[in-house]
Amino acid sequence: NVFGVQVFVACHSVLQLSQLLVSGYMKSSISTIERRYGLSSQKSGLLAAFNEVGNTLLIVFVSFLGSHVHRPRAIGCGALLACLASLLMALPHFVSGPYRYGERLSAPFAFQA
Known part of the structure; x- marks a missing residue:
């Protein structure tokens, strides 16, 4: 039983570290996404805000159900969901090809003002 607790703590520590890395990546790459897709600062800020709002809603949901579920x-399901969200945030870098300085690409999603 003690071994199970140690494995859980180790896995949770890796999860927290990966969330910290994704958060830092998002904050550092937001200006690149802005330039690459021609987004305004308001729209790119909205993308970053949606990330934080999603995390907050998930925390509230898990806290509410914490006493009723395993x-x-x-936490494992939340980690899988966070993994999918991280892959979704990185998706534009994979679908749009190499970046060329001075070239503006159209966004692969409909984000018209």
Whole structure:
């Protein structure tokens, strides 16, 4: 049982580290996304805000159900959801090809003002 707790703590530590890295990546790459896709600062700020709002809603949901569900499984499902969200945030870099300085690409999503 003690071994299970140690494995859980180790996995949770890796999860927290990866969330920290994704958060830092998002904050550092937002200006690149802005330039590359011709987004205004308002739209790119909105993208960053949606990331934080999503995290907050997930925390509220997990906190509410925390006493009714198996907590390690709920944390594991949240980790998988965070993994999918991280892949979704990185997706524009993979679908739009190499970046050329001075060239503006059209966004692969409909984000018209």
